[in-house]
Amino acid sequence: MPKHRAGGKCTGSHTTVTDGAVVVVDVAQKSDLITKIVLGPITRASSRSRRLVFKEILAGWQVNVVDNVSIQTIFVYTAQKIEVRQLLFRAWPQS
DSSP, X not given: OOEEOOBTTEESSOOEEOHHHHHHHHHHHHOTTEEEEEEEEEEEOOOSSOXXXXXXXXXXXXXXXXXXXXXXXXXXXXXXXXXXXXXXXXXXXXX
16 A cells, blocks of 8 residues: 655655555655655556666666566665665665
8 A cells, every 4th residue: 555755855746655665765764864855656567576776866866666566766865875775775675
């Protein structure tokens, strides 16, 4: 069931967060390494595996959270890219 996140570091017109992305967004909101989080669109997926896909952008990371039925794009802004990537990977539940 989708959740909503708005305010604080979360910006953008989308406030819905998929079940798979809740952990990533909550950890990002609590981290001092991250300055801004932009919740992107949710698209349909037909994947059987859950994973995080990182794409480097100028100001941080584009993180695609792939769940069983959906993909959510999240933009995470930071100056410490390597540390943030490790932080989000550690928080991601391995199943």
